[in-house]
Amino acid sequence: MAKHAKEAKTNALRELDAAGIPHEFRVFDCEGAPSGVEVAAMLGLDPDRVFKTLVTVGKSGEHYVFMIPVAAELDLKKAAASVGEKAVAMVKSKELLPLTGYVHGGCSPIGQRKLLVTRVDETAQLFDAITFSGGRIGCQITMAPDDLARIVPLAYADLTA
Template structure:
């Protein structure tokens, strides 16, 4: 299982983007996927980012924020040029991205959704985010994540 790639890791390899893959044994009973990843990988929760899918004016969008924070839906709407955002239904998020909840990566989504990355990512040389399944994180430079996803960078975390 640890050696199995995902759309995210395949895209990083294809585009020759420097990255590291981190794996851990996911506990289905853990309360928070992101916090679990940070704890088991010995990382600061401000440096490990979670990928959240929201509905903005009837379309799906993505907010990527530190696991130590919450997504500010008003700030997300503003960053992506919309009026009103709310969290998307899990089934809609999974269908649009091609990933399962708790393993949704900002990279290699089935349908490239508009994406906003919290500006705090730029405080780090590298950040970690889901690699496309539970128990798999990818570490890469924020600039590479921005370039690869076409992310808007804005303060979207509270």
């Protein structure tokens, strides 16, 4: 389990520490909100192991979280089918903070204001550990996919185009 400096804690890191779930985190300096591929390069990580967290809204009005490799594109039809929706659309950036508590480029699947149905691309199962946003721009968490599933109820699905 990683211990965090008080100023570095985000909701995601607080929840992981409280649950005693093993993880690593990295804080790094960056300008603006770098793309996931840029983050992977900055940290010297394989982009296939670095996942972005995307928030959508379904035709029903329900919200969903999808995690896919940073170099991939979310297939909206596959995503919708994985949650039993006719269609899903990306949430507008201005709606992200009130909905999740996180900003665009710093959205973590852990510690959101409301627990949303979460799907992770099936390729995550190929790795001992994956990396994703720690809850703010410039903060990344690395942990085993199985450990992520201990704190965020999730299912794996084919989600990429």
